[in-house]
Amino acid sequence: MSAHASQLSRRGFLSGSLLFVAGAAVGCSTDPTGGGSSGARTTLNVWFHAYGEAGTQQAATRYAEAFTKAHPDIAVKVTWVPGDYTGKLNATLLTDGAPDVFEIGDFSAAMARRGQIAPLDDLYGTAAPDFNPGDLAYVTVDGKPHGVKMVDDVVMLYYRKSVLAKAGINPPATFDELVAAAKALTTRNGKGLFVGNDGIGDTPLLAVLSNGGDLVTDGRVGYASPQAVEAVTGLKRLHDDQSLQLGFTTDWWDPSALVQDVVPIQWCGLWAMPAIRTALGDDFGVLPWPAFKPGGRPVVRVGGWTSCVNAKSRHVDAAKRFVQWLWVEQTDLQKDFAESYGFHIPPRTSVAAAADKLAQGPAKETLALAAQYGRNNPNLWDSTVSTPFNAAAAKIVSGQGDPARLLAEAAAQAQTSVDRQHSG
Amino acid sequence: MNATPDSTRSFGRAASPATQPWVHAPARRPGRADRRAWGAFALLAGPMLIGLGTFKYVAIGWSFLLSLSDAHGTIALGHWVGLDNYRHLLADPAFRSSLVRIVLFTLAIVPVTFAVSLGLALLVHRVRRGRAVVRTAFLIPAAVSYVAASLLWKMCLFNGLPAGIANTVGGWFGMAAVPWLQTTDPPLYWIVLVTLRLWLQVGFYMVLFLAGLQAVPRDVYEAAALDGATGLRLLRRITLPMLRNTSVTVLMLQFIAAFQAFDEFYNLFNSGLSGGGTAPVRTPLVYLYDTAMGAQDYGLGSAGAFVLTALIVAVTLVQGRLTGFGKGGE
Numbered sequence: 001m002s003a004h005a006s007q008l009s010r011r012g013f014l015s016g017s018l019l020f021v022a023g024a025a026v027g028c029s030t031d032p033t034g035g036g037s038s039g040a041r042t043t044l045n046v047w048f049h050a051y052g053e054a055g056t057q058q059a060a061t062r063y064a065e066a067f068t069k070a071h072p073d074i075a076v077k078v079t080w081v082p083g084d085y086t087g088k089l090n091a092t093l094l095t096d097g098a099p100d101v102f103e104i105g106d107f108s109a110a111m112a113r114r115g116q117i118a119p120l121d122d123l124y125g126t127a128a129p130d131f132n133p134g135d136l137a138y139v140t141v142d143g144k145p146h147g148v149k150m151v152d153d154v155v156m157l158y159y160r161k162s163v164l165a166k167a168g169i170n171p172p173a174t175f176d177e178l179v180a181a182a183k184a185l186t187t188r189n190g191k192g193l194f195v196g197n198d199g200i201g202d203t204p205l206l207a208v209l210s211n212g213g214d215l216v217t218d219g220r221v222g223y224a225s226p227q228a229v230e231a232v233t234g235l236k237r238l239h240d241d242q243s244l245q246l247g248f249t250t251d252w253w254d255p256s257a258l259v260q261d262v263v264p265i266q267w268c269g270l271w272a273m274p275a276i277r278t279a280l281g282d283d284f285g286v287l288p289w290p291a292f293k294p295g296g297r298p299v300v301r302v303g304g305w306t307s308c309v310n311a312k313s314r315h316v317d318a319a320k321r322f323v324q325w326l327w328v329e330q331t332d333l334q335k336d337f338a339e340s341y342g343f344h345i346p347p348r349t350s351v352a353a354a355a356d357k358l359a360q361g362p363a364k365e366t367l368a369l370a371a372q373y374g375r376n377n378p379n380l381w382d383s384t385v386s387t388p389f390n391a392a393a394a395k396i397v398s399g400q401g402d403p404a405r406l407l408a409e410a411a412a413q414a415q416t417s418v419d420r421q422h423s424g
Numbered sequence: 425m426n427a428t429p430d431s432t433r434s435f436g437r438a439a440s441p442a443t444q445p446w447v448h449a450p451a452r453r454p455g456r457a458d459r460r461a462w463g464a465f466a467l468l469a470g471p472m473l474i475g476l477g478t479f480k481y482v483a484i485g486w487s488f489l490l491s492l493s494d495a496h497g498t499i500a501l502g503h504w505v506g507l508d509n510y511r512h513l514l515a516d517p518a519f520r521s522s523l524v525r526i527v528l529f530t531l532a533i534v535p536v537t538f539a540v541s542l543g544l545a546l547l548v549h550r551v552r553r554g555r556a557v558v559r560t561a562f563l564i565p566a567a568v569s570y571v572a573a574s575l576l577w578k579m580c581l582f583n584g585l586p587a588g589i590a591n592t593v594g595g596w597f598g599m600a601a602v603p604w605l606q607t608t609d610p611p612l613y614w615i616v617l618v619t620l621r622l623w624l625q626v627g628f629y630m631v632l633f634l635a636g637l638q639a640v641p642r643d644v645y646e647a648a649a650l651d652g653a654t655g656l657r658l659l660r661r662i663t664l665p666m667l668r669n670t671s672v673t674v675l676m677l678q679f680i681a682a683f684q685a686f687d688e689f690y691n692l693f694n695s696g697l698s699g700g701g702t703a704p705v706r707t708p709l710v711y712l713y714d715t716a717m718g719a720q721d722y723g724l725g726s727a728g729a730f731v732l733t734a735l736i737v738a739v740t741l742v743q744g745r746l747t748g749f750g751k752g753g754e
Contacts, residue, residue, distance in 0.1 A: 084694075087717040094499050094722075110720075114497040188600070189586055197584075198693070198702040199606055246603035247584025262585065383718045387701035391518065394702040398608045413516070417719075 040068065040075035042318045047102035048078065049085035049305075052254065053271065053342035063326055063333050070325065074318045086383075093310065100313040101322055103150060103305040108382040110421050111308075112141035118311040119144040123324040127348065135347040138376045139306055147306035148327040151337065151344035154270040154370045155202065155301040157287040158255070160280070163264035171285060175210065175234060175292045178265075182243035185264050191245035194263040196252040199244045201267060202301055203289075204393035205386075207231035209299045209375055211292035215389075216380040219418055223389050224404070224411035231292050232393050233403045258284070269303075270366050271342030277362075286362050288373045300366075302374040304344065345370060384417035491726035499722050509727035519728065522708045523735070529707070530682040530739075533621060537678055541626045542671075545633030546663070559634065566628035570687030573624055578605065578692050582616045605692055608704045613692075617705075620688050625681070629674050636670030637663070672747045676740060683736045686710060708732045 048060055057080050064076035079099065081088055086105070092098050093116060104111070111117050121144040128136070135149040159171060167185060172178040178193070185192030195201040205215060205223075211231035214222035222228070238244050245263045250256045255272040257263050259279035267289075268276075276284055288298035307327050309319045326333060331351045338346040339357040345367060346352045358367060388410035396403045486499070491510070494503040513519050548558050565573070581589045584603030591601040605613045640663065648662050664671075686709035693703035703710070708728060716725030 084717075087713070090497075090717050090720050093497075111497065114720075116497050197606070199603075200702040245584065246606040247578075247582070247588075249579045249583055249585075383701075383714065384721075387714065387718070388518075390701035394704070400608070409517070 041073045042315050043075045043077055044101060044315060044319055044322055045077050045079060045097075045099045046322065047089060047099040048080055049103065049105065050080055050082040051271075051342065053275070056337075056341040059337060059341060063330070063337075066330075066333070067322055067325055071318075071321065074315075074322070076322060093312075098310055098312065100310050100315050100319040101307060102310065103307050104147070105303065105305055106377065106382060106386075107139055107147055107306040107308075107379050109141045109379040110382055110384075112146040113421055115311055117146050117308040118313075118316055118320070119146055120148060120309060120320060120323065121145055123148060123320060123328055125328070127328050130348050130350050132347050132349060132352075134302070134374070134376050135304075138379055141379065147308040148323055149304060149347040150307050150327050150334075151304045152302050152347055152370070153304040153344055154366050154374065155267065155303060156270070156366060156369060157289060158258055158266050158268050158272075158276060159285055159287060160258070160264040160283055161285050162283050171287050172290050173298075174290050174294050174296075175207075176294075178290050179237050179241065179243075182238060182265065183241045186241070186243040190261075191263055192243040192265060193238065194245040194248065194252065194257045194266040196267070197247055198394065199239060199246045199397065200390055200394050201252050203235055203238075203267075204232050204390060205377070206289040206299050206301065207235050207292065210289055210296060212296065216378045216385060216414075216418065219380065219422060221385060221411045221414045221418060223414075224407040229404045229407055232396055232407065234292060235393070236397045236399065239397045255279075269342075270363070271344060273343045273363055273366070274341075282361075284362065286366050286369065288369050298373050299375055300369045300373050302370055302376050304347075380418055380421075385414040388413045487726040487729060490723055491730050493723050495721070495723040495726075497720045497722075505723070509723045510731070513724060513727050513731065518706070519708070519711055522706050522711045523731075525705050526683060526685065526707050529617075529685065530679060533618060533682050534675065534678045536618070537622060537625055537629060538671075538675060540622060541629035541674070542633050542667075544626060544630045545637060546659075548630065549634060549637045559631065562627040562630055564627065565623050566625070566631075568624065570624065571691050573620055574688045574691035577616055577620045577688075606704070611704065613704055616692060617688060620692075621685075625678075629678070632670055632674055633667065636667045640666045672743075675747065676743060679739055679743060680736055683732065683739070684709060686713070 046060075046064065048057075051057070057078075060078050060080070064078050068075050089099075089102060089104070112119070120139075124131070124136075124145065131149070132152065135152065136145060139145045139147040139149060163185065164171065164181070169181050169184055170177070172181045182192035195203050208215060208223055208225075208228040208231050211227040211234075213225050213227035213231060216222060245257060248257050248262065252267050253269060253272070255266065255268050255276045258266040258268065259276055288300045291298050307323050309316060309323055313319050331348065331354075334346045334348060334351050335355050338344045338351070339355045343358060343363055345358065346355060352358070352367070358364065389407075392406040392410040395401050395406055486501075489501050490499060492504055492506060493501055494505045494508070495501075544562060548555060548562065551558050582604035583591075584601065584606065585591065586595065586601040588601070588604075590604060591599075595601070602612060604616050607613065644662055644666070645658070648658055653661060685707045689703070689705065689707045689710050690713065693705075701714075706714075709732070712725050712728040712732070715721050715728065
């Protein structure tokens with residue numbers, strides 16, 4: 001390069017910076033959310049949390065475009081929200097920029113009772129009997145459904161068949177066997193079981209349910225019952241044995257710990273099965289969380305996401321139409337969403353029956369587990385009820401304080417907030 | 425001699441620049457000069473004050489009213505409940521323990537940060553060659569965001585895998601791999617929290633101390649040297665007293681920063697969807713974030729914000745009383 005060219009003149013610098021500013025302005029003004037189109041009278045803002053599986057965001061945008069094709073006067077802007085989805089959603093719901101349609105992971109009756117989400121009883125129509133009754137009950141508050149379940153997410157134990165076989169361990173069928181297996185599979189270089197970075201994850205509620213206990217039933221917080229105390233105290237054994245992987249780089253909903261050979265048993269969801277299959281081939285199996293005592297009942301958790309309509313939206317009717325069109329009527333798209341990216345169970349039983357990718361191998365076993373042992377969290381299970389419970393469990397497993405007293409205090413605190421919901 | 429206290433003192437008045445000319449040109453023609461000065465003051469300070477009023481004071485007032493209301497899932501006022509939120513908050517063991525923890529954390533972290541940044545400033549001040557490089561090297565972490573640093577600390581340095589950096593180093597000395605953030609007995613997570621905060625903050629306070637050191641006139645040292653003062657005596661009798669205003673400011677900033685601790689606690693113990701209930705330590709701000717943004721109880725969240733503010737104001741006042749902050753050039 002010649003000396004002349006490499007020396008930056010004042011004018012060259014000025015035009016260079018102007019170009020940079022202009023470029024930055026263009027870059028910033030381009031809408032990163034995409035999907036919206038002009039010419040429509042109404043634009044719906046639809047929020048999704050960031051699904052981890054490749055292609056899911058493009059699929060959501062595609063569904064939105066198809067909706068606009070069928071309803072030319074309603075445009076749909078899909079917003080993909082990474083990070084702390086609940087925090088961002090709750091904050092935005094207070095503003096004018098609130099989404100018209102959004103999904104929530106832990107459907108909360110409190111949001112319906114506070115009038116934040118609109119009743120959707122008129123959306124189901126003749127399709128209502130086709131929906132999984134558990135899902136319908138889950139979104140029903142004071143007699144009316146306040147959401148449409150988009151996907152059922154089954155959460156269960158994955159294990160490496162080859163590693164267990166090599167160690168001569170059978171897939172654990174009781175909690176005692178799980179504790180023993182986790183301990184036997186723990187070596188100097190790796191732990192036996194991963195349930196979450198905090199070592200807690202879903203385990204407290206699984207323990208309670210697998211010992212015949214209850215979380216919240218008919219407005220009573222039940223996790224201070226003797227079965228619950230016994231089962232949560234039992235979790236301490238996993239911690240005392242130091243057989244849990246703690247502080248991994250990704251959390252339990254990501255299959256990395258299992259596929260990177262860090263642990264041979266992991267608590268994770270059906271959504272991760274395609275990724276696990278790609279990485280491990282046939283060398284994995286699925287199990288329910290085992291019964292706490294021999295002869296008891298194992299548990300798999302059925303979570304998932306629910307589509308809701310913001311009751312304060314300026315376009316409630318258009319928003320309802322979108323939810324109805326996509327999550328009630330468009331069975332093809334529901335099938336695509338449930339089996340083409342991560343795996344989920346479609347809440348409509350006819351769609352679930354038609355999802356052929358879910359009808360083979362471990363996915364089929366998982367569906368059978370969900371049908372037999374699946375438990376929804378009750379819709380009173382929101383953060384005011386779950387946070388004291390998990391905090392108490394964290395103290396119990398690390399041996400701080402009397403389990404019965406900790407759980408009783410947590411339950412009393414949670415009961416206050418449940419009662420307030422019913423009175424307020 | 426006057427230069428140091430004066431320049432530090434005007435820090436507190438930065439918001440009213442127009443008072444300076446008025447002071448320097450005393451009342452010869454008070455009417456005109458006065459009006460012009462006020463005009464300039466209004467022009468310069470006006471936009472800032474309006475912005476501050478709209479975005480801070482209105483919001484603070486609203487939040488105070490919210491703290492007296494039952495505001496679930498809304499920030500509309502109207503459902504007054506008096507002091508119920510405050511009562512509920514102070515009865516909650518989780519909030520009380522978060523207050524105790526933050527006080528202990530502050531009492532530990534502030535002296536350590538203070539001593540390390542002062543010591544570093546004294547060392548860097550003595551470096552003759554390449555001082556700019558050394559200074560920059562220590563300042564760079566101050567430009568890193570708490571979130572990015574927390575992720576680095578959590579995932580690279582202090583993860584629970586045998587391959588994590590801290591565990592690898594421990595392995596050289598025969599230590600078994602430990603989960604740093606999840607070990608509560610002994611509470612190893614404090615190592616992670618304290619090293620992170622020191623790494624991020626020490627450089628910034630070091631630069632403040634350096635500025636203070638550079639403002640100490642050379643002739644004071646020369647006079648002291650003539651009197652035969654050296655070493656530690658020089659430090660105790662000359663350097664530290666001359667740094668008094670800087671120290672008081674640094675101390676106040678550190679107290680406030682410690683009480684407001686949130687970012688690293690939130691990012692180290694949370695992983696997106698699971699909520700903060702299982703974290704071994706929650707600061708008041710993390711508790712309030714969970715209350716307001718998680719459980720949507722904005723009344724309770726606002727009440728907590730005012731309790732925390734009261735605590736910070738109280739500590740700052742006590743500290744000001746003890747150290748004489750804002751009294752100016754003695």
